[in-house]
Amino acid sequence: MTSLLHRPFSSFFLHLFFLPHLFYFTPFSAFADHTSSTTSIFGTPASAAEYKVAEGNTTEAEALLKWKASLDSQSQSLLSSWVGISPCIKWIGITCDNSESTLYDFNFSSFPNLLILDLRNNSLSGTIPSQIGNLSRIIKLNLCHNELTGSIPSEMNNLTRLTFLGLSKNEFTGPLPQGLCLRGLLENFTAFSNYFSGPILESLKNCTALYRLRLDGNQLTGNISEDFGSYPSLDYVDLSYNNFYGELSSKWGECRNMTSLKISNNNVSGEIPLELGKATRLHLIDLSSNHLQGTIPTELGGLKLLYSLTLSNNHLSGNIPSYIRMFSSLQILNLAYNDLNGSIPKQLGECSNLLFLNLSNNKFTESIPSEIGSLQSLQDLDLSCNFLAQGLPWQLGQLRMLETLDISHNMLSGVIPSSFKDLLSLSTVNISFNELRGPIPDIKAFHNASYEALRDNMGLCGNASGLKLCDPTESNITSKKKGNKVVILIVLPVLGGLLLVFVVIGAFFILRQRARKSEAEPGNEQDQNMFTILGHDGKKLYENIIEATEEFNSNYCIGEGGYGTVYKAVIPTERVVAVKKLHRSQTDRLSDFKAFEKEVCVLANIRHCNIVKLYGFCSHAKHSFLVYEFVDRGSLRKVLTSEEQAIELDWMKRLNVVKGIVGALSYLHHSCSPPIIHRDITSNNVLLDLEYEAHVSDFGTARLLMPDSSNWTVFAGTFGYSAP
Structure with missing residues (x-):
């Protein structure tokens, strides 16, 4: 088998990869200089070639042995000393280096024809050297998940053929590189979780080939309505956790292939653009923690593939649209911390795949719709801090997968339905600041609930912190009263007159009792x-x-x-x-x-x-x-x-x-x-x-x-x- 290194170097493009934690090997610069077809595996006597590895790293030893096994027998004979798992001991051509790895060890000028350089997950530190501009033919550069620092050198603007650039999970500072998409070829650009600042690169606005864009977790600024264009191929965009301002552009609706749009935790204002409803392939929308106003557009009803809609912590008003029932794939709905009002739509019960529902800190009124009990997959329900009233629907006891329930700070009244005893998956509950009364359900979540989670109701009882035990006598009396009601309903036509007599006598005794109490406790109204x-x-x-x-x-x-x-x-x-x-x-x-x-x-x-x-x-x-x-x-x-x-x-x-x-x-x-x-x-x-x-x-x-x-x-x- 002829080794790749036996061919003339100028006759092919190199695709160069590094295994995770396999540090840069110095002989590669030697490989690039050899053009003779008769050159040995190293191009020099074996003793003259040196690999640098991390001392004691058995993974690197295994990788080297695997590479050795792939060579022809003549080449393997030159590496006869490569046995065992300790390359730092008597492996010819191997020296161990415990120093930090940087890109300055890499001879960029030796690889003018390099197409792909993947250095992710290698614990590289230091800055990017300006010599990286010599890789003028490179189409894919991945430096993600390292410890690189400093600003991006201007020489990277020479890499105009890039289709993929990964800079994520480092500690880069300063502005983004400005000339990366001058030819409009860039398809995948990820730079999240750094400290980049300043405006968006101008060339990005016209980078129509973009497929994936992640700039989240930086300190970027600029008017979001002006800095981004129309991207017909765009699939995923995340601009969250930056300092963008302005209003959302209607151009996002022109990204017909977009599946995820995340622009949370910025300073975006204005209304949600109606045109966003035209991006019918959207699966995920997250516009939370901004300053959005207005209502939820009816045009979003066409996004039937949505599985996650997060609009929390804005200033949205109006009702939840009834078209919510169209989102049959919806799993996450978070509208918390807005100014939404009216009743909670019963159509939510048709979102059968819903796992997470948070409508807290709004101004919803009336009762909790019984249809929510149809959400058999629901795991987290938060309706706290609203103006919900009346009793709890017994259908909520059908939510067998429910793990978290928060209905605190409302005006809910009456007895907790007995069906709640079937909420066996429930682990966290908060029903505080309501007008509930009677016994709490006999399940672990209520028994383990803190006083803060049960406080300020009309008279709850049961085996939980801060509550008095229920009086069994009262329970018996309640049961008897229910039985008596049934009897009265049956014999009412016959005993109507007798019942009226009892009412009159009862009223007489009540009035007399009040009169006696008034005499026993004299005093003015104050x-x-x-x-x-x-x-x-x-x-x-x-x-x-x-x-x-x-x-x-x-x-x-x-x-x-x-x-x-x-x-x-x-x-x-x-x-x-x-x-x-x-x-x-x-x-x-x-x-x-x-x-x-x-x-x-x-x-x-x-x-x-x-x-x-x-x-x-x-x-x-x-x-x-x-x-x-x-x-x-x-x-x-x-x-x-x-x-x-x-x-x-x-x-x-x-x-x-x-x-x-x-x-x-x-x-x-x-x-x-x-x-x-x-x-x-x-x-x-x-x-x-x-x-x-x-x-x-x-x-x-x-x-x-x-x-x-x-x-x-x-x-x-x-x-x-x-x-x-």
Whole structure:
């Protein structure tokens, strides 16, 4: 067999590859210089040729032995010393080198006819030498997954025949090479996970042969509506995690062969272009974490091959289009953190392949559609932070593959359906901040749920953290009542008159009981309390709070404001609450107690994940106080004045705090009826939980305590924080 190296070098183009972690061999420069057909395998005596390998690398030894075995017998005889697995010991022509490998060891000038150079996964370090410009004929250059640094040399603009360029997973800086697609031949360009900055190369706009483009995970800038053109062959594009701005161009719709479009985590604004619906081969769209506005275009209904649609963390509004049922292949739908409203479309139940559904942090109303129970493959369901009401549909118990369920921060009510006991795959559940009552399902996910995941409902019970055990007597009574209802429905025509008598007698006894209670507890209306908002015994909870704070002992004081002093109280159910004891000067101003009670009820029904929950109000001859949700880290001011906590509150967390405050105020101003004006946003009135999520407190306090005020131009708030 004639070796490739026995042929005249000028008669062919070299295709040069490197096995992973097989370092550059110095003899290749010698191969390029030999043109005699009678030259030996090395072109020089064996002792004069040297290979450099990493010491102790058995994979390299195996590769060398395999190569030796492929040679003819004459060539193998020259390598008789190549035995065993230790090439660093007595292998003629092999020397071991423990130094770092760089591209400067490669003699680029010796390979003017090189077509393919694949150096991926070789732990190469250092910069790219300018001599790489000598590879003027090269069509494929792969430098991915190394440790290369520095900027791309301008000499790479000479590589105008490139169809493939891989620069991904390195540490390159500076601008992208500018002249790579001057001939329009580049088909595959990947440069993700580097530190490239500056604008997009001009030649890329007219690079119509592009098939795959990945520039994600850099610091590139520029107007995205101007920097990219029309690419008829484009299959995959990812521009995520950069600093592009501007609006999405309608030209993306002209990429009729495109299957994936990812432009998440940029500063893109405007609306989703209608023309995108013409790219009918799209399988994946990810435009999340931008500043997109408007509605979801109806034109997207033609994208019947979609399996992933992610539009989360934008400013989209309107309804979810009913054409969603057309996406029969859809597996991932993420529309979280937008301003979508209306009801959740029942047509979602026709997306039978759906695995992940996240509609959280929107403004959806009405009930959860029972059709969602038809999504037999669903594994993750998040409907939290909306305005969903009524009961939970029993059909949700049919989601046998469901692993994560979050329906927290809504207005869901009633008993959890017994069908939930069949959710055996469920591992994580959060039903907090609703109006649910009764026993929790007897499955592991609910038993292992934390107090935070079950808190703030109307009266849940069961074997879980923070819940009281269910009373079996109550269960028996409930069962008997259900049986009695059936009997009454059967004999109602016969015993209608008798039932009416019982109703009259019952009403008489109820009225008499109320009269006796009124006599036993004399006092004006202001001596009543409003813990009935949560369905509790107000008098009992009043006593619990007095006991928990040792009648408002200063040891339990956690803050003080203009309207009162705040205390931390742990009531017998192990619930921690913040109690604001109002100053006497404030309670004396409650002239119309009924109006005040009505307004507290309105505020207590506010449910937003960035607003401190108001549980209720208690007015007594001795004490009057408001009861709030307890937020662990305290005020933003407290965190900022603590050096240790201020360092932990990095800029990303601070940005998230601002977003939380804005979301809360937007909700108070635009989603409450009537609108609620805070009038005193300060760092003292913004509380942070353990995850540094912002919770606006004292909302509406000025309005609560001055319900008759009609002059809203009077100063209310804290000097130094108010608008001019």
